[in-house]
Amino acid sequence: MALTKEQIHAISAQMTQDVSNGTISSSSCSGCCIFDDINDAINTAISAQAQLMMMSLEERGKLIEAMRQAARDHAVELSEMAHKETGYGKIPHKIAKNLLAANKTPGIEDLHPTAYSGDDGLTLVETAPYGVIGSITPSTNPTATVINNSISMIAAGNSVVFNPHPAAKRSSQRAIEILNEAVVKAGGPSGLMVCPKEPTMDTSAVIMSHPKIKMLAVTGGEGVVKVAMKSGKKCVAAGPGNPPVIVDETADLDRAAKDIVDGASFENNILCVAEKECFVVRSVADALIAKMQSCGAWKISGEDIDKVLRTVLINKDGKYVINRKFVGHDATYILRESGVSFSGDPVLVIAEVDRYHPFVEVEMLMPVLGIVRVNDFHEALSEAFRAEHGCQHSALIHSTNIHNMSQAARVMNTTIFVKNAPSYSGLGFGGEGHATLTIATPTGEGLTSAKSFTRARRCVMKGDFRII
Numbered sequence: 001m002a003l004t005k006e007q008i009h010a011i012s013a014q015m016t017q018d019v020s021n022g023t024i025s026s027s028s029c030s031g032c033c034i035f036d037d038i039n040d041a042i043n044t045a046i047s048a049q050a051q052l053m054m055m056s057l058e059e060r061g062k063l064i065e066a067m068r069q070a071a072r073d074h075a076v077e078l079s080e081m082a083h084k085e086t087g088y089g090k091i092p093h094k095i096a097k098n099l100l101a102a103n104k105t106p107g108i109e110d111l112h113p114t115a116y117s118g119d120d121g122l123t124l125v126e127t128a129p130y131g132v133i134g135s136i137t138p139s140t141n142p143t144a145t146v147i148n149n150s151i152s153m154i155a156a157g158n159s160v161v162f163n164p165h166p167a168a169k170r171s172s173q174r175a176i177e178i179l180n181e182a183v184v185k186a187g188g189p190s191g192l193m194v195c196p197k198e199p200t201m202d203t204s205a206v207i208m209s210h211p212k213i214k215m216l217a218v219t220g221g222e223g224v225v226k227v228a229m230k231s232g233k234k235c236v237a238a239g240p241g242n243p244p245v246i247v248d249e250t251a252d253l254d255r256a257a258k259d260i261v262d263g264a265s266f267e268n269n270i271l272c273v274a275e276k277e278c279f280v281v282r283s284v285a286d287a288l289i290a291k292m293q294s295c296g297a298w299k300i301s302g303e304d305i306d307k308v309l310r311t312v313l314i315n316k317d318g319k320y321v322i323n324r325k326f327v328g329h330d331a332t333y334i335l336r337e338s339g340v341s342f343s344g345d346p347v348l349v350i351a352e353v354d355r356y357h358p359f360v361e362v363e364m365l366m367p368v369l370g371i372v373r374v375n376d377f378h379e380a381l382s383e384a385f386r387a388e389h390g391c392q393h394s395a396l397i398h399s400t401n402i403h404n405m406s407q408a409a410r411v412m413n414t415t416i417f418v419k420n421a422p423s424y425s426g427l428g429f430g431g432e433g434h435a436t437l438t439i440a441t442p443t444g445e446g447l448t449s450a451k452s453f454t455r456a457r458r459c460v461m462k463g464d465f466r467i468i
Protein backbone atom coordinates (compact mmCIF):
# COMPACT_ATOMS: atom_id res chain seq x y z
CA MET A 1 0.00 0.00 0.00
CA ALA A 2 1.32 3.45 -0.92
CA LEU A 3 1.99 6.03 1.78
CA THR A 4 -0.04 9.20 1.52
CA LYS A 5 1.78 12.38 0.55
CA GLU A 6 1.16 13.66 4.08
CA GLN A 7 2.83 10.58 5.60
CA ILE A 8 5.85 10.94 3.34
CA HIS A 9 6.15 14.63 4.17
CA ALA A 10 5.89 13.80 7.87
CA ILE A 11 8.77 11.31 7.61
CA SER A 12 10.87 13.80 5.62
CA ALA A 13 10.10 16.54 8.14
CA GLN A 14 11.14 14.21 10.98
CA MET A 15 14.45 13.50 9.25
CA THR A 16 15.07 17.19 8.69
CA GLN A 17 14.29 17.70 12.38
CA ASP A 18 16.82 14.97 13.26
CA VAL A 19 19.41 16.83 11.25
CA SER A 20 18.79 20.13 12.99
CA ASN A 21 18.75 18.37 16.40
CA GLY A 22 22.11 16.90 15.58
CA THR A 23 20.82 13.30 15.61
CA ILE A 24 22.06 13.14 12.04
CA SER A 25 24.77 15.59 11.00
CA SER A 26 24.36 17.00 7.52
CA SER A 27 26.13 19.98 6.04
CA SER A 28 23.16 20.75 3.82
CA CYS A 29 19.63 20.58 5.11
CA SER A 30 18.06 21.64 1.83
CA GLY A 31 18.15 18.17 0.41
CA CYS A 32 19.42 16.38 3.53
CA CYS A 33 21.99 14.63 1.42
CA ILE A 34 25.58 15.67 2.23
CA PHE A 35 26.86 14.25 5.51
CA ASP A 36 29.91 14.75 7.67
CA ASP A 37 29.74 11.09 8.71
CA ILE A 38 29.44 8.47 5.98
CA ASN A 39 27.48 6.19 8.32
CA ASP A 40 24.81 8.88 8.72
CA ALA A 41 24.62 9.13 4.95
CA ILE A 42 24.16 5.37 4.66
CA ASN A 43 21.50 5.25 7.38
CA THR A 44 19.59 8.07 5.71
CA ALA A 45 19.70 6.24 2.37
CA ILE A 46 18.44 3.05 4.04
CA SER A 47 15.48 4.90 5.52
CA ALA A 48 14.73 6.78 2.28
CA GLN A 49 14.74 3.55 0.29
CA ALA A 50 12.25 1.99 2.70
CA GLN A 51 10.00 5.00 2.16
CA LEU A 52 10.40 4.78 -1.61
CA MET A 53 9.16 1.19 -1.48
CA MET A 54 5.96 2.41 0.13
CA MET A 55 5.20 4.64 -2.86
CA SER A 56 3.33 3.48 -5.94
CA LEU A 57 5.07 3.02 -9.27
CA GLU A 58 3.15 5.98 -10.63
CA GLU A 59 4.50 8.14 -7.80
CA ARG A 60 8.02 6.81 -8.43
CA GLY A 61 7.61 7.77 -12.09
CA LYS A 62 6.75 11.31 -11.02
CA LEU A 63 9.92 11.50 -8.94
CA ILE A 64 11.94 10.50 -12.00
CA GLU A 65 10.24 13.15 -14.13
CA ALA A 66 11.01 15.76 -11.45
CA MET A 67 14.66 14.67 -11.40
CA ARG A 68 14.87 14.95 -15.20
CA GLN A 69 13.42 18.45 -15.12
CA ALA A 70 15.75 19.58 -12.33
CA ALA A 71 18.74 18.22 -14.23
CA ARG A 72 17.63 20.09 -17.36
CA ASP A 73 17.05 23.30 -15.41
CA HIS A 74 20.51 23.12 -13.83
CA ALA A 75 22.44 21.65 -16.78
CA VAL A 76 24.34 24.86 -17.44
CA GLU A 77 25.13 25.57 -13.77
CA LEU A 78 26.39 22.01 -13.22
CA SER A 79 28.51 22.12 -16.37
CA GLU A 80 30.14 25.38 -15.40
CA MET A 81 30.83 24.09 -11.90
CA ALA A 82 32.35 20.82 -13.11
CA HIS A 83 34.51 22.64 -15.63
CA LYS A 84 35.71 25.15 -13.06
CA GLU A 85 36.41 22.44 -10.50
CA THR A 86 38.21 19.88 -12.68
CA GLY A 87 39.48 21.99 -15.58
CA TYR A 88 38.45 19.11 -17.87
CA GLY A 89 36.54 19.27 -21.14
CA LYS A 90 34.37 22.02 -22.56
CA ILE A 91 31.28 23.64 -21.07
CA PRO A 92 28.98 23.19 -24.13
CA HIS A 93 29.91 19.50 -24.26
CA LYS A 94 29.26 19.09 -20.55
CA ILE A 95 25.85 20.70 -21.03
CA ALA A 96 25.17 18.21 -23.84
CA LYS A 97 26.16 15.29 -21.56
CA ASN A 98 23.98 16.51 -18.68
CA LEU A 99 21.00 16.90 -21.01
CA LEU A 100 21.67 13.52 -22.56
CA ALA A 101 21.61 11.92 -19.11
CA ALA A 102 18.48 13.85 -18.12
CA ASN A 103 16.55 13.04 -21.30
CA LYS A 104 17.72 9.64 -22.47
CA THR A 105 18.33 7.63 -19.29
CA PRO A 106 15.38 5.22 -19.13
CA GLY A 107 13.04 5.47 -16.15
CA ILE A 108 10.51 3.01 -14.70
CA GLU A 109 9.46 1.94 -18.21
CA ASP A 110 12.75 0.00 -18.33
CA LEU A 111 11.43 -2.54 -15.82
CA HIS A 112 9.58 -5.44 -17.43
CA PRO A 113 8.05 -8.31 -15.50
CA THR A 114 8.07 -11.72 -17.19
CA ALA A 115 5.18 -14.19 -16.86
CA TYR A 116 5.16 -17.92 -17.63
CA SER A 117 1.77 -19.54 -17.99
CA GLY A 118 1.23 -23.28 -18.55
CA ASP A 119 -0.17 -26.56 -17.27
CA ASP A 120 1.57 -26.04 -13.93
CA GLY A 121 0.05 -22.61 -13.30
CA LEU A 122 1.56 -19.17 -13.39
CA THR A 123 5.03 -17.88 -12.62
CA LEU A 124 5.89 -14.22 -12.38
CA VAL A 125 9.45 -12.86 -12.46
CA GLU A 126 9.81 -9.27 -11.32
CA THR A 127 12.68 -6.80 -11.27
CA ALA A 128 13.17 -5.92 -7.60
CA PRO A 129 15.50 -3.31 -6.15
CA TYR A 130 18.74 -4.26 -4.44
CA GLY A 131 18.08 -1.68 -1.72
CA VAL A 132 20.93 0.74 -1.17
CA ILE A 133 23.59 0.98 -3.89
CA GLY A 134 27.08 2.37 -3.38
CA SER A 135 28.15 4.36 -6.44
CA ILE A 136 31.73 5.52 -6.99
CA THR A 137 31.82 8.21 -9.68
CA PRO A 138 34.58 9.64 -11.89
CA SER A 139 36.09 13.08 -12.29
CA THR A 140 35.62 12.98 -16.05
CA ASN A 141 31.79 12.98 -16.12
CA PRO A 142 31.01 14.01 -12.54
CA THR A 143 27.54 15.54 -12.82
CA ALA A 144 26.26 13.57 -15.83
CA THR A 145 27.14 10.30 -14.05
CA VAL A 146 25.28 11.41 -10.91
CA ILE A 147 22.20 12.32 -13.00
CA ASN A 148 22.37 9.11 -15.00
CA ASN A 149 23.01 6.79 -12.03
CA SER A 150 20.37 8.50 -9.89
CA ILE A 151 17.64 8.14 -12.52
CA SER A 152 18.55 4.50 -13.26
CA MET A 153 18.93 3.39 -9.66
CA ILE A 154 15.90 5.18 -8.22
CA ALA A 155 13.66 4.15 -11.13
CA ALA A 156 14.60 0.60 -10.09
CA GLY A 157 13.51 1.31 -6.49
CA ASN A 158 16.91 1.78 -4.88
CA SER A 159 18.57 4.63 -3.03
CA VAL A 160 22.21 5.59 -3.67
CA VAL A 161 25.20 6.46 -1.53
CA PHE A 162 27.64 8.25 -3.83
CA ASN A 163 31.35 8.54 -3.25
CA PRO A 164 32.31 11.17 -5.83
CA HIS A 165 35.86 11.65 -7.07
CA PRO A 166 37.49 14.06 -4.57
CA ALA A 167 38.63 16.29 -7.44
CA ALA A 168 35.01 16.73 -8.57
CA LYS A 169 33.24 16.59 -5.22
CA ARG A 170 31.64 20.03 -5.24
CA SER A 171 29.93 19.72 -8.62
CA SER A 172 28.94 16.11 -7.86
CA GLN A 173 27.48 17.18 -4.51
CA ARG A 174 25.59 20.04 -6.15
CA ALA A 175 24.05 17.56 -8.62
CA ILE A 176 23.07 15.28 -5.72
CA GLU A 177 21.55 18.22 -3.86
CA ILE A 178 19.53 19.43 -6.88
CA LEU A 179 18.13 15.97 -7.55
CA ASN A 180 17.22 15.49 -3.87
CA GLU A 181 15.40 18.78 -3.75
CA ALA A 182 13.43 17.80 -6.86
CA VAL A 183 12.46 14.46 -5.30
CA VAL A 184 11.31 16.07 -2.06
CA LYS A 185 9.33 18.75 -3.94
CA ALA A 186 7.65 15.99 -5.95
CA GLY A 187 6.51 14.31 -2.73
CA GLY A 188 9.31 11.76 -2.35
CA PRO A 189 11.50 10.98 0.64
CA SER A 190 14.56 13.02 1.49
CA GLY A 191 17.93 11.29 1.17
CA LEU A 192 17.41 8.94 -1.78
CA MET A 193 20.79 10.21 -3.01
CA VAL A 194 23.42 10.95 -0.38
CA CYS A 195 27.17 11.37 -0.14
CA PRO A 196 29.92 12.21 2.34
CA LYS A 197 31.02 15.82 2.66
CA GLU A 198 34.63 14.70 2.20
CA PRO A 199 34.75 11.68 -0.10
CA THR A 200 37.99 9.77 0.41
CA MET A 201 39.35 6.25 0.06
CA ASP A 202 38.21 5.70 3.65
CA THR A 203 34.59 6.64 2.91
CA SER A 204 34.80 4.47 -0.18
CA ALA A 205 36.02 1.57 1.98
CA VAL A 206 33.10 2.06 4.42
CA ILE A 207 30.63 1.98 1.51
CA MET A 208 32.25 -1.06 -0.05
CA SER A 209 32.18 -3.04 3.18
CA HIS A 210 28.86 -1.90 4.70
CA PRO A 211 26.58 -4.90 5.28
CA LYS A 212 23.43 -2.98 4.27
CA ILE A 213 24.88 -1.96 0.89
CA LYS A 214 24.16 -4.91 -1.32
CA MET A 215 25.37 -3.62 -4.65
CA LEU A 216 28.21 -1.44 -5.92
CA ALA A 217 28.39 0.52 -9.15
CA VAL A 218 31.84 1.85 -9.95
CA THR A 219 32.70 4.08 -12.89
CA GLY A 220 36.38 4.78 -13.31
CA GLY A 221 39.79 3.38 -14.10
CA GLU A 222 41.38 0.00 -13.54
CA GLY A 223 42.19 0.63 -9.84
CA VAL A 224 38.66 1.19 -8.57
CA VAL A 225 37.30 -1.66 -10.67
CA LYS A 226 39.81 -4.09 -9.12
CA VAL A 227 38.98 -2.97 -5.58
CA ALA A 228 35.21 -3.14 -6.11
CA MET A 229 35.37 -6.57 -7.70
CA LYS A 230 37.23 -7.88 -4.65
CA SER A 231 34.56 -6.51 -2.29
CA GLY A 232 32.49 -9.69 -2.33
CA LYS A 233 29.38 -7.67 -3.27
CA LYS A 234 27.40 -7.70 -6.47
CA CYS A 235 29.25 -5.16 -8.57
CA VAL A 236 28.43 -3.29 -11.76
CA ALA A 237 31.85 -2.15 -12.94
CA ALA A 238 32.34 0.43 -15.69
CA GLY A 239 36.05 0.38 -16.40
CA PRO A 240 38.52 1.99 -18.78
CA GLY A 241 38.85 1.56 -22.52
CA ASN A 242 41.26 2.51 -25.31
CA PRO A 243 38.95 2.67 -28.33
CA PRO A 244 40.62 2.23 -31.73
CA VAL A 245 39.08 3.55 -34.94
CA ILE A 246 39.74 1.72 -38.21
CA VAL A 247 39.53 3.49 -41.58
CA ASP A 248 39.65 1.23 -44.64
CA GLU A 249 40.07 2.11 -48.32
CA THR A 250 36.31 2.04 -48.96
CA ALA A 251 35.47 4.68 -46.33
CA ASP A 252 33.78 7.97 -47.14
CA LEU A 253 36.88 9.97 -46.20
CA ASP A 254 35.18 13.36 -45.80
CA ARG A 255 32.76 11.88 -43.32
CA ALA A 256 35.39 9.73 -41.59
CA ALA A 257 37.72 12.71 -41.09
CA LYS A 258 34.97 14.91 -39.66
CA ASP A 259 33.54 12.17 -37.43
CA ILE A 260 36.95 11.21 -36.00
CA VAL A 261 37.88 14.83 -35.27
CA ASP A 262 34.45 15.48 -33.72
CA GLY A 263 34.51 12.30 -31.60
CA ALA A 264 38.13 12.55 -30.47
CA SER A 265 37.87 16.25 -29.58
CA PHE A 266 34.46 16.08 -27.85
CA GLU A 267 35.04 17.03 -24.19
CA ASN A 268 38.77 17.08 -25.06
CA ASN A 269 38.70 13.28 -25.29
CA ILE A 270 37.84 12.47 -21.66
CA LEU A 271 34.98 10.17 -22.63
CA CYS A 272 35.85 6.52 -22.17
CA VAL A 273 34.25 5.78 -25.58
CA ALA A 274 36.23 8.43 -27.49
CA GLU A 275 38.53 7.55 -30.39
CA LYS A 276 41.96 7.06 -28.76
CA GLU A 277 44.01 5.83 -31.76
CA CYS A 278 43.45 5.39 -35.49
CA PHE A 279 44.52 2.63 -37.89
CA VAL A 280 44.21 3.71 -41.51
CA VAL A 281 44.88 1.72 -44.67
CA ARG A 282 47.98 3.06 -46.44
CA SER A 283 46.28 3.90 -49.75
CA VAL A 284 43.95 6.45 -48.09
CA ALA A 285 46.13 7.60 -45.18
CA ASP A 286 47.42 10.84 -46.73
CA ALA A 287 43.94 11.86 -47.85
CA LEU A 288 42.41 11.09 -44.44
CA ILE A 289 45.09 13.07 -42.59
CA ALA A 290 44.71 16.06 -44.95
CA LYS A 291 40.93 16.04 -44.48
CA MET A 292 41.32 15.78 -40.69
CA GLN A 293 43.58 18.84 -40.82
CA SER A 294 40.86 20.77 -42.62
CA CYS A 295 38.38 19.70 -39.90
CA GLY A 296 40.38 21.22 -37.03
CA ALA A 297 43.20 18.72 -36.35
CA TRP A 298 46.79 19.93 -36.00
CA LYS A 299 49.42 17.47 -37.26
CA ILE A 300 52.70 17.26 -35.41
CA SER A 301 55.75 15.40 -36.67
CA GLY A 302 59.45 14.79 -36.02
CA GLU A 303 60.75 16.17 -32.75
CA ASP A 304 57.43 17.90 -32.00
CA ILE A 305 56.00 14.43 -31.32
CA ASP A 306 58.68 13.87 -28.66
CA LYS A 307 58.05 17.31 -27.17
CA VAL A 308 54.34 16.56 -26.72
CA LEU A 309 55.10 13.07 -25.43
CA ARG A 310 57.53 14.36 -22.80
CA THR A 311 54.98 16.98 -21.73
CA VAL A 312 51.78 14.95 -21.41
CA LEU A 313 53.13 11.54 -20.40
CA ILE A 314 55.34 10.49 -17.51
CA ASN A 315 57.71 7.56 -17.79
CA LYS A 316 57.27 5.54 -14.59
CA ASP A 317 59.76 2.68 -14.45
CA GLY A 318 59.59 2.18 -18.21
CA LYS A 319 55.80 2.48 -18.37
CA TYR A 320 54.10 5.64 -19.63
CA VAL A 321 51.29 7.12 -17.56
CA ILE A 322 49.33 10.30 -18.21
CA ASN A 323 50.28 13.58 -16.59
CA ARG A 324 46.94 14.54 -14.92
CA LYS A 325 47.71 18.21 -15.57
CA PHE A 326 46.85 17.67 -19.24
CA VAL A 327 43.81 15.40 -18.93
CA GLY A 328 40.80 16.92 -20.68
CA HIS A 329 42.67 20.08 -21.62
CA ASP A 330 42.48 21.96 -24.92
CA ALA A 331 44.69 20.95 -27.82
CA THR A 332 46.02 24.53 -27.94
CA TYR A 333 47.07 24.35 -24.26
CA ILE A 334 48.87 21.06 -24.86
CA LEU A 335 50.70 22.41 -27.90
CA ARG A 336 51.65 25.62 -26.13
CA GLU A 337 52.89 23.84 -22.98
CA SER A 338 54.88 21.45 -25.17
CA GLY A 339 56.60 24.34 -26.94
CA VAL A 340 55.14 23.39 -30.33
CA SER A 341 54.18 26.26 -32.62
CA PHE A 342 50.81 26.19 -34.36
CA SER A 343 48.32 28.49 -35.98
CA GLY A 344 44.55 28.89 -35.69
CA ASP A 345 42.50 27.15 -33.03
CA PRO A 346 42.99 23.39 -33.46
CA VAL A 347 40.75 21.07 -31.43
CA LEU A 348 42.82 17.90 -31.82
CA VAL A 349 46.52 17.06 -32.07
CA ILE A 350 47.30 14.22 -34.50
CA ALA A 351 50.61 12.43 -34.94
CA GLU A 352 51.61 9.68 -37.33
CA VAL A 353 53.35 7.14 -35.12
CA ASP A 354 54.33 3.48 -35.05
CA ARG A 355 51.91 0.90 -33.68
CA TYR A 356 53.65 0.55 -30.31
CA HIS A 357 53.92 4.28 -29.64
CA PRO A 358 52.54 5.53 -26.27
CA PHE A 359 49.96 7.66 -28.15
CA VAL A 360 48.50 4.31 -29.26
CA GLU A 361 49.10 2.23 -26.13
CA VAL A 362 48.03 4.67 -23.38
CA GLU A 363 44.43 5.73 -22.64
CA MET A 364 45.31 9.39 -23.20
CA LEU A 365 42.08 11.13 -22.03
CA MET A 366 43.19 14.28 -23.87
CA PRO A 367 42.93 15.48 -27.49
CA VAL A 368 46.10 13.77 -28.77
CA LEU A 369 45.46 11.01 -31.32
CA GLY A 370 48.08 8.61 -32.68
CA ILE A 371 47.54 7.57 -36.30
CA VAL A 372 49.09 4.35 -37.60
CA ARG A 373 49.41 3.55 -41.32
CA VAL A 374 48.76 -0.14 -42.12
CA ASN A 375 48.84 -2.21 -45.31
CA ASP A 376 45.26 -3.42 -45.40
CA PHE A 377 42.05 -3.91 -43.43
CA HIS A 378 43.22 -7.20 -41.89
CA GLU A 379 46.34 -5.59 -40.44
CA ALA A 380 44.23 -2.66 -39.20
CA LEU A 381 41.88 -5.05 -37.43
CA SER A 382 44.57 -7.12 -35.74
CA GLU A 383 46.39 -3.97 -34.57
CA ALA A 384 43.15 -2.40 -33.35
CA PHE A 385 42.36 -5.56 -31.40
CA ARG A 386 45.80 -5.48 -29.76
CA ALA A 387 45.60 -1.75 -28.95
CA GLU A 388 42.24 -2.16 -27.20
CA HIS A 389 44.11 -4.24 -24.58
CA GLY A 390 41.18 -6.62 -24.03
CA CYS A 391 39.09 -3.94 -22.28
CA GLN A 392 36.16 -5.00 -24.50
CA HIS A 393 34.93 -1.44 -24.17
CA SER A 394 34.48 0.42 -27.48
CA ALA A 395 35.76 0.38 -31.06
CA LEU A 396 34.86 2.04 -34.35
CA ILE A 397 35.17 1.61 -38.11
CA HIS A 398 34.73 3.86 -41.12
CA SER A 399 34.02 1.70 -44.16
CA THR A 400 31.42 1.00 -46.82
CA ASN A 401 32.41 -2.67 -47.04
CA ILE A 402 29.73 -4.55 -45.13
CA HIS A 403 31.97 -7.61 -44.77
CA ASN A 404 34.77 -5.55 -43.19
CA MET A 405 32.30 -3.84 -40.87
CA SER A 406 30.81 -7.15 -39.67
CA GLN A 407 34.17 -8.84 -39.29
CA ALA A 408 35.58 -5.93 -37.29
CA ALA A 409 32.54 -5.89 -34.98
CA ARG A 410 32.90 -9.65 -34.39
CA VAL A 411 36.63 -9.66 -33.81
CA MET A 412 36.76 -6.54 -31.62
CA ASN A 413 34.09 -8.05 -29.36
CA THR A 414 33.56 -4.72 -27.60
CA THR A 415 30.52 -3.54 -25.62
CA ILE A 416 30.06 -0.63 -28.05
CA PHE A 417 30.93 -0.83 -31.75
CA VAL A 418 30.28 2.26 -33.88
CA LYS A 419 30.15 2.20 -37.69
CA ASN A 420 30.51 5.43 -39.69
CA ALA A 421 29.78 7.88 -36.88
CA PRO A 422 31.60 9.75 -34.09
CA SER A 423 32.21 7.74 -30.91
CA TYR A 424 29.62 9.62 -28.84
CA SER A 425 26.83 8.25 -31.01
CA GLY A 426 27.50 4.96 -29.17
CA LEU A 427 26.29 6.69 -26.00
CA GLY A 428 22.94 7.50 -27.63
CA PHE A 429 24.09 11.02 -28.56
CA GLY A 430 23.13 11.32 -32.22
CA GLY A 431 22.76 7.53 -32.31
CA GLU A 432 19.75 5.34 -31.57
CA GLY A 433 19.24 3.73 -28.17
CA HIS A 434 19.19 4.90 -24.58
CA ALA A 435 21.98 6.80 -22.88
CA THR A 436 24.26 5.94 -20.02
CA LEU A 437 27.45 7.30 -18.51
CA THR A 438 28.16 3.96 -16.83
CA ILE A 439 29.14 1.38 -19.43
CA ALA A 440 29.71 -1.82 -17.52
CA THR A 441 32.40 -3.62 -19.47
CA PRO A 442 34.20 -6.06 -17.11
CA THR A 443 30.98 -7.21 -15.44
CA GLY A 444 28.96 -7.38 -18.66
CA GLU A 445 25.82 -5.30 -18.02
CA GLY A 446 26.84 -3.10 -20.95
CA LEU A 447 25.02 0.22 -21.29
CA THR A 448 23.42 0.28 -17.87
CA SER A 449 19.82 1.34 -17.23
CA ALA A 450 17.28 0.80 -14.44
CA LYS A 451 17.08 -2.97 -15.01
CA SER A 452 20.86 -3.30 -14.47
CA PHE A 453 20.22 -2.30 -10.84
CA THR A 454 17.57 -4.88 -10.09
CA ARG A 455 17.50 -8.46 -8.88
CA ALA A 456 15.16 -10.99 -10.41
CA ARG A 457 12.55 -12.41 -8.04
CA ARG A 458 10.23 -15.26 -8.97
CA CYS A 459 6.77 -15.97 -7.59
CA VAL A 460 5.05 -19.24 -8.51
CA MET A 461 1.35 -20.01 -8.27
CA LYS A 462 0.15 -23.53 -8.92
CA GLY A 463 -3.41 -24.03 -10.05
CA ASP A 464 -6.29 -21.79 -10.89
CA PHE A 465 -5.07 -18.35 -11.86
CA ARG A 466 -4.80 -19.00 -15.62
CA ILE A 467 -7.61 -17.74 -17.85
CA ILE A 468 -7.32 -20.32 -20.64
Ligand code: NAD
Nearest residue numbers: 137138139164165220221223224238239240241272438439
Ligand atom coordinates in the same frame (compact mmCIF):
# COMPACT_ATOMS: atom_id res chain seq x y z
P1 NAD B 1 39.64 7.23 -11.42
O1 NAD B 1 39.80 5.76 -11.54
O2 NAD B 1 40.79 8.06 -11.05
O3 NAD B 1 38.48 7.55 -10.35
C1 NAD B 1 37.18 7.00 -10.46
C2 NAD B 1 36.58 6.89 -9.07
O4 NAD B 1 37.21 5.81 -8.38
C3 NAD B 1 36.80 8.11 -8.20
O5 NAD B 1 35.66 8.33 -7.39
C4 NAD B 1 38.00 7.74 -7.36
O6 NAD B 1 38.04 8.43 -6.14
C5 NAD B 1 37.76 6.25 -7.15
N1 NAD B 1 38.94 5.44 -6.94
C6 NAD B 1 40.06 5.41 -7.68
N2 NAD B 1 40.90 4.47 -7.20
C7 NAD B 1 40.29 3.89 -6.15
C8 NAD B 1 40.63 2.86 -5.23
N3 NAD B 1 41.81 2.23 -5.31
N4 NAD B 1 39.74 2.53 -4.25
C9 NAD B 1 38.54 3.15 -4.18
N5 NAD B 1 38.16 4.15 -5.01
C10 NAD B 1 39.02 4.51 -5.98
O7 NAD B 1 39.01 7.70 -12.81
P2 NAD B 1 38.79 9.17 -13.39
O8 NAD B 1 40.08 9.72 -13.81
O9 NAD B 1 37.92 9.94 -12.49
O10 NAD B 1 37.95 8.76 -14.69
C11 NAD B 1 38.60 8.32 -15.86
C12 NAD B 1 38.65 6.83 -15.99
O11 NAD B 1 37.35 6.28 -15.82
C13 NAD B 1 39.11 6.40 -17.36
O12 NAD B 1 39.90 5.25 -17.26
C14 NAD B 1 37.81 6.13 -18.10
O13 NAD B 1 37.92 5.24 -19.17
C15 NAD B 1 36.98 5.52 -16.98
N6 NAD B 1 35.55 5.73 -17.22
C16 NAD B 1 34.81 4.66 -17.60
C17 NAD B 1 33.46 4.83 -17.86
C18 NAD B 1 32.60 3.69 -18.28
O14 NAD B 1 31.40 3.88 -18.39
N7 NAD B 1 33.13 2.51 -18.55
C19 NAD B 1 32.86 6.07 -17.71
C20 NAD B 1 33.67 7.16 -17.29
C21 NAD B 1 35.02 6.97 -17.04
